[in-house]
Amino acid sequence: MIYQTAESINDGRAFLKIDEFIKNNSVYVKIENMNPGGSIKIKTAIALVDAAEKNLDLKNKKHVIESSSGNLGIALSIICAARKYNFTCIVDKNTLPHTIKVMKAYGAEVIIIETPHPERGYLGARLDYIKKRLVSDNSLVWTNQYESSANREAHARLTARELLNEFPVIDYLFIAAGTTGTLMGCVQTVTEATPATKIIAVDTKGSVIFGTPSAPRYIPGMGASVLPPLFDSKNLFDMVQVSEKETVQTCRLFARRYGFLVGGSTGTVLTAIRDYSPKIPAGSVVVMISPDGGERYIDTIYSDEWCLQKGLLQLQSSTSRNTFSGAVVE
Template identity: 45%
Template sequence: MPVISAPHAFNEGRLYIDLRSIFGRSLYLKCEGFNFAGSIKLKAANEMVETAEREGVLTPDSILVESSSGNLGVALSMIAASKGYRFLCVTDSRCNLSTRLLMEALGSEVHIIADLDANGGFLGRRLDYVRALCASDDRYVWLSQYTNPGNWRAHYRTTAPEIAQEFPRLDVLFVGAGTTGTLMGCARYFRERRRPVRIIAVDSVGSVSFGGKPGRRMIPGLGMSMRPPLLDESYVDEVIRVEEVDTIRACHRLARRGFLFGGSTGTVVSGAMDWLARHDTRGLTAVAIAPDLGERYLDTIYQANWLQGLYGDDLLDSEEVTTGPRGAEPLPRTPGRRPKPQEGTA
């Protein structure tokens, strides 16, 4: 029986879902949302905070500050509350309302950036605000998830070994690309041990992490509006880009079978299934990492008016959309005002 005294001391890392019965192809989904922060970001947050404490960067008078689209902000809010630090999360208008409220419930302050930067995203503005804040008061400590090696080290030490232990004959690993901490940590682990694992990065269309033109992205989590400083493409075998409509369809298809996951997970699953459909998978062992759960997306990905306003009626008519029990008639849609789209990238 686990007994803990701090919320970050618990994290279930051995739960996998076999998606064959849902998608018709074998894929083991590693579920990383079963902790008190609700996402894989707990690992990076804990690693970065503990390193800063060991190095004397964090003191009792410090105020943690970080730029986050949501999940890392929640993880840091939880850790800060547990350890007695003040925390300010700098996010943007795409951050889910439930995520903002959760951070505030944990005692954190949330600052929302609403202006787009020169690249058509919010990240540049968020980082400018954090830099100005740190320059104004030396009590602020910025962990900088985008450049902090503790971000990838967390997954080198935990996520990758967990997968390797359960799947000694792993062939393909699908990892979502945001800051690329999870991607780089796992890729480095398998490369250094000379394991013949094919590393597939899954990114969002509109992200510029691996090059290309920036585009509108409304689902927070994966993707960047700048090249991730932690990224080393020599460790990546292939990149798959997923349209947001396909992210949403994957989320709803999972929900129709009782598995409520977040947008990052929907993106990874959609990209993985696309790759598996184009390759000979006989005898292939494939794993994908599910970074988050779906409760924080109830007012976006799982909300009919939000979907209609941004993506139109055709998406809602898809069989993957959650309309009721399998085999039942679609539930009537709730009338309401469609939200005005807000463009931007994480």
């Protein structure tokens, strides 16, 4: 059967070296969009389903329910289809229409939450919906990416080891924060293997993960309106937040300057590296993870109409060498 183990999907050797983005250093990007489903989340999905089969009687109940902003939903749709389970994904209005269509193509049921929780945002509303469904339907199995240790362990065992196999010495490692499974898994393994590595967690402004107030966010894939139970800042060297407007600028700049079409999380982390670069000594090994590609963001991050509607672009009459689609990168 396909997708039986996470080790079978990717040998983890896809890296891109980017020169002349920050002064005195190259940036090495671990590319995860060549995995099935187009993102790093296939590793998480396999681990979550494995754990549910082992601990939650999934093989008998045969119906998975999960909340997702996008990539995990696609990954779980794939795994559930391959293992002959029903899958219900709870998303919200910020989930990309393309993502919803892909999940449905794999046979998933998709429930869209239209109204955010007054204090805990769309994520809080999605989680409340799941909890109500679990009470009314005991055939459902919640994989719970937000609390399951399988989320963290998948990346401790796979993603972190893939990084270290390529770079035995990493000076600075930048990782996006969402459920923080990837982040915490890498922290677990990397800090044990190479204690000198400085791990920088990156989040988007408006997210509560780093203890800042919640605010509206429009780009799915990172950040949270509810503090992730997996998150622990103890072994982090630093934490950086980036505005969604900066993310849009960086994504578009990379497409035009480097021929690298990146997703929102990747653009956010690249922005953080650029802003942090004055603190990074020359000759450092700087590594980051790119969770997915930019193709599924064509109608959002790369759409002037959508970005203007969300207040993420400001058209200017002046131009510079970094001009794209009517907006200017400073």
